Amino acid sequence: MQSSATPATATDLRPAIQSARNDTTAGAGMRNMQQLIQLRWIAIVGQLATIVFVHSVLGIGLPLAMMLSVAGCLALFNLGSQLFWRARTDAGDLALLLALLVDVAALTAQLHLSGGITNPFVFLYLLQVTLGAVLLPAWAGWVVVAAGCAGVLALVACPGPVRIDAEPALGIADHYVQGLLLCFLLTAVLAALFIGRIARILRDRDARLADLRQQAVEEEHIVRMGLLASGAAHELGTPLAILSVLLGDWRRMAPFEGHPELQQDLDEMQTQLQRCKSIVTGILLSAGDARGEAPAQTSLAAFLDEVVEAWSATRPVNRLDYHLHLDEDIQIVSDSGLRQMIDNILDNALEASPDWVGLEAWRVGPDGQSLRLQVSDAGPGFSAQALADFGKPYNSSKGRPGGGLGLFLSLNVARSFGGRLHAANRSPRGAEVVLELPLSSLALDARAPAPQP
Structure with a gap:
């Protein structure tokens, strides 16, 4: 009956990993949406500045009321988007596609009112297409391409109320050439700035997904060992x-x-x-489910004292320095996974240092919300490679086939409790392994079982 719980643990891991992957993708989508909102504010300010400059300085008559209305509608849409997405955590591909299509439509309207295809800022379509290619899947990126092409064709087919005469022979003195240079500068700066940010977001997402895939592999490895052991x-x-x-x-x-x-x-x-x-x-x-089968209420001090007493009675340790620093004891659930994890860490310290092993425990963090256990030894310490690969399976300095699983299992059990495990070398000799766990994971109402080795 006991071993049947282990396959259940295996199936429970996949939804958790998939959920974490979905959260990572959703987080990247939200950050991309925020970048688009920020870029749209810059575009609105740029539109207003350009309209004022062209109308007042260059003396080109523009339909100010209609152009300002388009800019105002775009500003209202952006304000609504900012308020709408502020309370949400997931921005999918369809939402990003809709946002880019609104930008394409607004750009088309402004260009139609200010020269149409003769407006040098027509090349801003390329910025929208580039954003679509970076942010969206292939099919959605092609939708943005189609929308941009449709906008250009509409400008050709439906000339607006304003015509801009181009005389490239005048060089920099020509208003069209000036607008063209400004459009190039604006497109280059915005592309470098925002697409660079978006690329970093995507790289962070890919790195996070790679970590989750590695964690899934390690969890499956633990499940297989659990099946074999049971x-x-x-x-x-x-x-x-x-x-x-x-x-x-x-x-x-x-x-x-x-x-x-x-x-x-x-x-x-x-x-x-x-x-x-x-x-x-x-x-x-x-x-199996240790808490669900035989929950045992105890105190933190009693639990640690019992673990240390049982370990020292069954191991040939010459000297164990055990110090418990607790200003206030709390009630916890006695967890067999945590017990085995502490035993594994102590066993590794004993193999490296048969004459002396040290164990200290105290509460850390605001209001003592976390437990810190530090196991020390007087052995040769970890090599630089062992520290770099700490927690990976079969990372052992003892040279035994199949070695290095103790710390690998301990690290994954600590992670299942929401804690962390790290190692360092002591000066002038020896090593220490520090375990930090949130005490809430050991509280009486913490029902989620930890994956056990």
Whole structure:
């Protein structure tokens, strides 16, 4: 019954990872929408400045009322967009496409009223097309291309009320050439500024998705090991039970009753057998929902004291310096995954430093909301490569095949509790591994089980 919970854990991981991927994509979409809103404000201010300059300085008669109305409608749309998206976290491709189509329509209207195809700012269509190609999927990008082409054709087919005469032979003195240079400068600056920002947003999204894919691979790796461990634990249950019965029978046989030395050996065998059964029970418990099956209320201090006492009683440690600094004890749920994680970290420290291991625990953060455990040793410390690959599977300095899984499992259990695990070298010798967990993840009302190794 216990091992059947492990496949459920495997299926529960995929929706969580997919949800995180969706959140990452939605976050990138919102940031892109905010960039478009910011760019639209700049475009509105630029339109107003250009209208005033062309009408007042260059003396070109423009339909001011209609052009200002278009700019005003665009400003109202942008203000509404800003208010609408402020309370939301998801901006999809259709929303971005609609925003770009509104910009294309507004640009077409302004160009129609100010010279049509003879207006040098007609090349601003290229900026809209570029934004569509960067922000949108292929099909939506082509929609923006089609909208831009339709706008240009409309300017050709329907000349507006204003005509701008171009005389390129005059060089910089020609108003058309001046507008063309200004359009080029404006397009280049906006493209470099905003498309550069959008590219960074997309790179951040891709990096986040890569991290999530790596996390999914690691979680699946843990699930496979959990299936193997729980299956082996079930298989070991029967032979261990048989050995327990045989030892009980031997204890009552005449050859053993008259020999105190043999009785002592039987006692030691029974003790070690009981330890094996406890380990198997712990594996089975870790393969399932520990809190849902056997929730045990305890205090933080009692839990840590029990873990340290059980660990030191079953390991050949010469000296364990254990210090618990708690101004106020709290009630928590005794979690087998956390217990095994602490055991793994202590085991690694003991292998590196058989003569001395240190363990300190205290509460940190505002109002002591987090628990910090620091395990120290006096060994050779981590190599630079081991620190760079800390937490990756099979990252071991011991040279054993399959080594390095202890810290890998510990890191993933810490992550499942919303905590973190990091390592560093001590001066002048030794290493330390620090675990930080939010105490809310161990509270009595925290029902979500942590994936167990």
